[in-house]
Amino acid sequence: MNNYLTDFWQATPIVSLAIFALLTLIVDAAGKDKPVLSYWMSLIGIVVAAGFSVASLGASTPLFNTMLAQGGYSSYCNLIFLGSAFLCIVLSRNYLERLQYHRGEFYVLIILATVGMMLMAAALDLMIIFLGIELMSICLYVLAGFIRKKEKANESSLKYFLLGAFATGFLLYGIALIYGTAGTTNLALIGKSFPQLSHNSLFMIGAGMLIVAFSFKVAAVPFHMWAPDVYEGSPTTISAFMSTGAKAAAFAVFVSVFIRTFDIGGTKLSDVLAIIAAVSMIVGNVTAIAQNNLKRMLAYSSIAHAGYMLSGIAAGNIEGETGILFYLSAYVFMNIGAFGIISWMEQQDDKKLTFDDYAGLSSQHPAVAALMAIFMFSLAGIPPFAGFFGKYYVFLAAVKAGMTWLAIIGVLTSLISVYYYLRLVVLMYFRDGQASIEEKVSAPAMAAISCAALFLIVLGLYPSLVVDIAKGFFKI
Amino acid sequence: MTLETILFYALSFVSVGSALMMITRRSPVMSALYLILNFFALAGLYLTLHAQFIAVIQILVYAGAIMVLFLFVIMLLNLGDEKKLSEKMSYKKIIPAGLSFGLLMELLYIVSYAKSDLPLTHIERATEIGTVEYVGKALFTDFLFPFEVTSILLLAAIIGAVVLAKKKLD
Numbered sequence: 001m002n003n004y005l006t007d008f009w010q011a012t013p014i015v016s017l018a019i020f021a022l023l024t025l026i027v028d029a030a031g032k033d034k035p036v037l038s039y040w041m042s043l044i045g046i047v048v049a050a051g052f053s054v055a056s057l058g059a060s061t062p063l064f065n066t067m068l069a070q071g072g073y074s075s076y077c078n079l080i081f082l083g084s085a086f087l088c089i090v091l092s093r094n095y096l097e098r099l100q101y102h103r104g105e106f107y108v109l110i111i112l113a114t115v116g117m118m119l120m121a122a123a124l125d126l127m128i129i130f131l132g133i134e135l136m137s138i139c140l141y142v143l144a145g146f147i148r149k150k151e152k153a154n155e156s157s158l159k160y161f162l163l164g165a166f167a168t169g170f171l172l173y174g175i176a177l178i179y180g181t182a183g184t185t186n187l188a189l190i191g192k193s194f195p196q197l198s199h200n201s202l203f204m205i206g207a208g209m210l211i212v213a214f215s216f217k218v219a220a221v222p223f224h225m226w227a228p229d230v231y232e233g234s235p236t237t238i239s240a241f242m243s244t245g246a247k248a249a250a251f252a253v254f255v256s257v258f259i260r261t262f263d264i265g266g267t268k269l270s271d272v273l274a275i276i277a278a279v280s281m282i283v284g285n286v287t288a289i290a291q292n293n294l295k296r297m298l299a300y301s302s303i304a305h306a307g308y309m310l311s312g313i314a315a316g317n318i319e320g321e322t323g324i325l326f327y328l329s330a331y332v333f334m335n336i337g338a339f340g341i342i343s344w345m346e347q348q349d350d351k352k353l354t355f356d357d358y359a360g361l362s363s364q365h366p367a368v369a370a371l372m373a374i375f376m377f378s379l380a381g382i383p384p385f386a387g388f389f390g391k392y393y394v395f396l397a398a399v400k401a402g403m404t405w406l407a408i409i410g411v412l413t414s415l416i417s418v419y420y421y422l423r424l425v426v427l428m429y430f431r432d433g434q435a436s437i438e439e440k441v442s443a444p445a446m447a448a449i450s451c452a453a454l455f456l457i458v459l460g461l462y463p464s465l466v467v468d469i470a471k472g473f474f475k476i
Numbered sequence: 477m478t479l480e481t482i483l484f485y486a487l488s489f490v491s492v493g494s495a496l497m498m499i500t501r502r503s504p505v506m507s508a509l510y511l512i513l514n515f516f517a518l519a520g521l522y523l524t525l526h527a528q529f530i531a532v533i534q535i536l537v538y539a540g541a542i543m544v545l546f547l548f549v550i551m552l553l554n555l556g557d558e559k560k561l562s563e564k565m566s567y568k569k570i571i572p573a574g575l576s577f578g579l580l581m582e583l584l585y586i587v588s589y590a591k592s593d594l595p596l597t598h599i600e601r602a603t604e605i606g607t608v609e610y611v612g613k614a615l616f617t618d619f620l621f622p623f624e625v626t627s628i629l630l631l632a633a634i635i636g637a638v639v640l641a642k643k644k645l646d
Contacts, residue, residue, distance in 0.1 A: 004620050018628055025635070064621035105639045112632045119625060131625045135632055142636035157640075201586045 007063040011070060012052035013078050014118050020045025021111040028104030038104030039093055042111050046086045049118075053078040066186060067125045073260075073473040076325060077121035077252045084245035084332045085114040090448045091340045092237040098439065099235070099348065101147055110241065113139035117249035121256070126175045126185040129253055133171065133217065136249060137164050140242055144234040152350070156233025163226045167216035174209030177202050191261040198267055207269055210257060211276070217250035218306045219243075219299075221280040231299035236346055239295060240339030243302040244332040251328060254313050255321055265316035265401060274314035274398075274406050280307030281413040288420050292354050294342050297420060298335065301379060304417060305331055311410055312394035315401035318471070323393030325470035330386035330459055333452040334378040340449050341372045344441050358424060359433025367446075368437065369428045374453045378460070380421040381414050386459035393467070483524050491517035504550045508543060515539040527606035 008015055024041040031037045059071030089110060096102040116135030123129040141164060145157025175185065181203040182190045190197070197203040212223065219227040231239040264270045284304030291297040309327050312320035345352050362369035378385035391414060395407040428435070459466060491514050498510035515538045522531035604610050615623050 007621075021628075065618050067621045103639075105635055108635060109632065109639070112628065112635075115628065116632075125622075127619075127622050128625065131622055131629060135625070135629045138629065138632050138636055142639055145640060148640065201589065205583070205586065 004064060007068075010056075010059070010061075011063050011068055011122075012056060013049045013070075013075065014068075014115060014122065016052055017045055017049040017111060017118065018115050020048065021108055021115060024104065024111060025108045028108065035102050035104040035107075036093075038107045039089065042089055042107035043086065045111055046082050046089070046114070049114075050079060050082045050086075053082065062124055066188065067123070067128050068119075069122045069124050073252075073256070074118070074122035076469065076473060077248070077328075078118050080248050080328055080332055081114050081117040081121070081245050084241060084248065084336060085110055087333075087336045087340065087448050087452060088237050088241040088245070090444050091240065091336075091343055092235070094439075094442045094445060095235065095237050095343045095346075099147060101235075106143070106146060109139040109143050113143070113241075114245065117245055117252075120249045121252035123253070123256065124187050126178065126187065126190075129257070130171060130175060132249075133213075133253070134168065136246060137168070137217075140238070140246060143238045143241070144230055146238065147235055150233070152233035153235070154233075156230040159226055160230045163216070167213045167223070170209045170216075171213035174206045174213060177206030177209065181206065187257065187261045191263070194262050198262075198269075204268070207262070208272065211269070211272060214250055214254050214257075215276055215310075218247050218254065218310070219303050220276050220306045220310055221283045221303060222276075224280070224283070224303045224306075227303055228296045228299040231302075232293060232295045236295065236339055236343035239298075240336045240343070243298065243339070244336045247302065247306065248328045248332055251309055251313075251324060254310075255324055258313055259316050259321050263316065270314050270316050270401075273310055274403055277307045277310035277314050278406055278409045280304065280310060281410055282307075285413040285416045288417065291420070294353050294355065294358075294424075295339075297355075298338060298342075301417065301420075302335065304413065305335075305379075307413075308391055308394055308410055311398045311403070311406045314406065315394075315397040315403060317397055317401050319393065319397035319400055321473075322467055322470040323390070323397045325473070326386075326393050326463065326466050327390035329466055330378065330390045330456060333455050334375045334385075334387055337371065337375040337449050337452045337456075338379065340445070340452075341368060341375070344368070344437050344445070345435075347438060355424060355427055356433070358435050359427045359431040361428040361433070361435040364436045368441070371449055371453050372428065373425045374456060376421040376425050378456050380418045382418070384457070384460040386456045386463070389460060389463040393463075480524055484521070487517050487520045487524070490514075491521065505547065508546050508550060511546070512539050512543050515543070522606075525606070529606055529608050529611045531606075 020041065024038045024045065027041045028035065028038040053075040056071045057075045059075075060069075062069055089107060092106065092110075093102065096106060113136045116132045116137075116139065119128055119132030119135065123132055141157055141161040144160050145153050147153040178190065179185050181200050182193060182197055184190060216223040216226075227243075231243060234242065258264050258269065258273070262269065264273070281304050284300050284302075284307055288297050288300035288304065291300060305327075309324050309331075312324040312327070314320075342353065345357065351357075358372075361372070374385065378387035381387045381391045383389075391410065395410050398404070398407040398410070427433075494510045494514040494517060498507045498514060501507045501510065515534060519531040519534040519539070522528075522534060
């Protein structure tokens with residue numbers, strides 16, 4: 001029997017973050033009415049976990065009886081999740097103080113959700129995937145309804161919870177069928193027998209149910225119905241966290257199950273995913289045009305982005321995997337940046353969330369308008385920002401896998417998306433208006449958002465920085 | 477037909493029947509009682525699969541603790557006018573109903589054909605797998621890590637419940 005105690009010492013990123021979640025909880029309980037303590041504690045925890053993730057980039061021995069991977073792929077994904085959580089926490093402090101809901105539990109739940117995400121990325125066993133998804137989702141259900149007095153927040157929390165529980169049912173049933181046919185929940189063993197199993201209809205039903213559950217978590221059409229309502233009703237910084245960290249974690253699982261384990265290139269599963277990707281791109285982009293509320297617009301845009309990334313998974317090749325890893329690192333920062341600026345503009349009772357509220361922003365707040373423009377250009381996929389290369393890599397993967405039609409749909413729908421992203425830029429710069437930010441933006445929040453924008457530009461100019469790292473992770 | 481198959485069909489009949497009764501009853505209390513019957517039938521099915529531990533847990537946790545909560549909530553809510561809950565059939569519901577029925581038929585077709593290709597490799601260990609000793613041993617050796625993660629999951633759920641349900645915000 002292995003000595004699991006040493007394994008705990010090796011799984012440092014996850015274990016340290018879990019310990020910091022507990023510390024944050026204790027600090028919150030001990031220091032009455034001082035949520036600022038929890039704020040700092042959670043930030044320290046994230047930095048420590050990020051440090052351990054970087055330190056363990058080179059490690060590759062599986063831990064806990066091949067339940068948990070370390071290093072490489074999982075460390076890279078950890079950094080994405082931790083970046084998303086860090087930005088979300090920094091942005092949340094002022095936002096929650098303004099709404100008079102600044103409480104320490106908020107940070108504890110974000111940290112615990114991040115632990116769940118890290119488990120999802122590092123999982124080598126279907127059981128760990130399930131536990132990670134549940135840990136993340138339960139925290140998000142609560143965070144979505146954190147502003148308890150707001151009716152819309154309650155609606156979004158309940159809606160997310162009920163539909164999420166339904167998706168969990170699909171996930172468990174899928175895992176049960178896969179276990180029934182493969183005789184194991186270990187991903188490596190399932191992957192080894194995948195060529196035979198892929199002719200087994202029960203196994204394929206199980207794999208299809210996994211697609212349903214994961215597509216729900218990434219908000220891909222036709223499992224996207226919850227996303228606009230939930231993003232609209234949740235606290236804006238939590239919408240940012242859900243549409244970046246949670247989505248990135250779901251994609252990390254998608255990649256590790258469907259590319260790294262099943263190797264689906266050229267199978268029926270890849271056709272199914274290609275159709276989901278195409279429909280997501282079309283529905284997400286076309287519906288986003290009609291939105292007037294910015295949070296809803298970003299919700300539909302995030303559905304479209306899920307479609308772009310799914311085309312990389314449908315391709316199922318090395319380009320697809322590296323493309324998605326690059327796309328995720330760009331997407332997380334541009335989307336959280338856009339949501340962050342919306343959270344600065346937003347006033348109580350959901351005011352100042354429409355396009356028209358941003359008219360003439362550049363004359364009052366040139367720096368904020370410039371940052372928003374960078375995020376919009378990047379989301380639209382205009383070079384030299386990182387969003388362009390993200391799309392380039394996933395579409396290239398689709399072409400290489402012989403799915404040129406998918407890449408064509410992707411490019412055409414990206415053109416549609418330019419309309420609604422640039423509409424905001426045009427409003428900010430070329431329309432007269434009284435757009436202004438009522439309260440002063442805190443220096444850390446401004447610095448965080450500026451760093452995200454800078455990161456997008458650097459990544460857009462030197463994409464090989466990330467791609468080379470990502471390529472090294474393929475099948476370790 | 478062996479005793480095992482007879483038991484299987486009898487218990488399956490009871491569990492499917494009680495599940496159907498549960499979703500078709502008007503009165504929520506009746507639904508809850510049929511759900512208990514369903515849980516007991518499932519526990520019986522687990523027993524025929526030599527999973528004694530799960531069978532006991534099923535009765536203790538589901539039929540015991542959770543169902544008491546269910547009944548409490550139903551009685552606290554005091555849903556007086558049950559007719560309001562019933563829905564009218566409309567043409568809008570025919571399409572989804574048709575699609576669901578089609579999916580059900582498809583699944584039945586596939587499952588009935590796939591019956592033969594289920595591997596039966598673990599059957600010789602089946603008698604010992606269900607015992608408390610075996611479950612406990614597996615839980616604290618091979619499955620130690622998922623076990624620990626579950627405790628974090630439960631902690632998150634407790635915090636979440638307190639955050640959402642605490643009476644007074646400070």
